[in-house]
Amino acid sequence: MSKFSHREDKRDNRLLDVLTDEENGLRLIVSRLGAELISVAKQDVEGGWIGFLNRDNEIAPPAKGWANHATVMGYYLHRIKNERTFYRGREIRGSTHSFLRGKVWHRVESDRDDSLVYRITPGDFSATEYPLKVSLDLTYRIEGPRLSVSFKFTNDEPKLMAHVGFGLHPGFAATSFESFRFQMPDGLYRRHFSPDNYLSGETEDIRLAGGEMPFAKEKLQGSYILELVEVPDRTFTYVDPPSGRTVVIDLTGVPYLTLWSDGGPFLCVEPCWGLTDHHEQRAFEKKEGIQQIAAGRELVTSFSIEPRLI
Numbered sequence: 172m173s174k175f176s177h178r179e180d181k182r183d184n185r186l187l188d189v190l191t192d193e194e195n196g197l198r199l200i201v202s203r204l205g206a207e208l209i210s211v212a213k214q215d216v217e218g219g220w221i222g223f224l225n226r227d228n229e230i231a232p233p234a235k236g237w238a239n240h241a242t243v244m245g246y247y248l249h250r251i252k253n254e255r256t257f258y259r260g261r262e263i264r265g266s267t268h269s270f271l272r273g274k275v276w277h278r279v280e281s282d283r284d285d286s287l288v289y290r291i292t293p294g295d296f297s298a299t300e301y302p303l304k305v306s307l308d309l310t311y312r313i314e315g316p317r318l319s320v321s322f323k324f325t326n327d328e329p330k331l332m333a334h335v336g337f338g339l340h341p342g343f344a345a346t347s348f349e350s351f352r353f354q355m356p357d358g359l360y361r362r363h364f365s366p367d368n369y370l371s372g373e374t375e376d377i378r379l380a381g382g383e384m385p386f387a388k389e390k391l392q393g394s395y396i397l398e399l400v401e402v403p404d405r406t407f408t409y410v411d412p413p414s415g416r417t418v419v420i421d422l423t424g425v426p427y428l429t430l431w432s433d434g435g436p437f438l439c440v441e442p443c444w445g446l447t448d449h450h451e452q453r454a455f456e457k458k459e460g461i462q463q464i465a466a467g468r469e470l471v472t473s474f475s476i477e478p479r480l481i
Contacts, residue, residue: 336445
């Protein structure tokens with residue numbers, strides 16, 4: 172008998188998938204709306220489930236503050252200025268983090284019992300949301316103590332290079348805004364300043380010896396957008412000492428990292444493949460950090476998180 176179990180659940184008209192590693196006590200809950208992780212939980216020694224995400228396993232909207240758990244971002248991320256841009260002369264319109272968060276994804280049957288796979292195809296979005304024939308498979312896989320998240324874009328255009336920006340926007344829960352800590356590995360980082368949510372073009376290179384995040388918490392609401400210029404070991408650690416929750420995040424191969432919080436009891440640690448628009452907007456295909464997919468080819472990339480109870 173497999174150590175993994177899967178079941179469907181329906182709450183508040185939302186269809187959820189629950190994947191559980193029964194042997195190692197790790198559970199994922201994913202909403203097909205947005206293919207969003209709404210829970211990453213570990214079983215404690217008494218058999219109870221301890222959640223690691225902001226508002227873990229909560230569906231109802233909060234009275235105030237950030238309402239999400241782990242938003243999937245794409246085919247662009249952060250923002251396009253004034254909610255419109257042009258891609259090879261064709262207009263794109265969309266709001267924050269693009270359209271994936273508002274779509275009901277297709278669950279794809281897999282021959283693996285340790286994974287949940289979701290798909291978006293060109294039939295699921297309009298030409299003004301994204302004009303090319305590009306599909307995305309998003310996979311959540313339990314690999315031992317870790318959760319791996321992989322993106323596979325397929326460009327079915329016969330001649331055109333496709334351009335995409337994407338990432339994940341997980342908020343890790345804390346006892347309070349003051350309680351969490353974030354440990355960063357040594358290396359060279361480049362901060363991209365984004366006043367009013369758009370890049371100004373100003374950057375600052377930061378050499379870290381490793382250790383505690385060197386950024387003021389009170390300015391997290393404005394976002395710290397970091398390019399991982401020379402960071403050999405891309406292992407980051409989120410810790411909430413009062414609750415004993417720790418998350419080890421492996422960003423090997425990830426080019427950018429955004430840190431954000433609205434002052435609530437969480438920190439968003441966002442692996443990004445692309446950046447927000449500049450104040451002086453560029454054409455979509457010339458956005459900074461935009462990823463390219465040759466005609467008829469695929470782009471596959473991933474990262475992992477490991478929740479721990481100390």
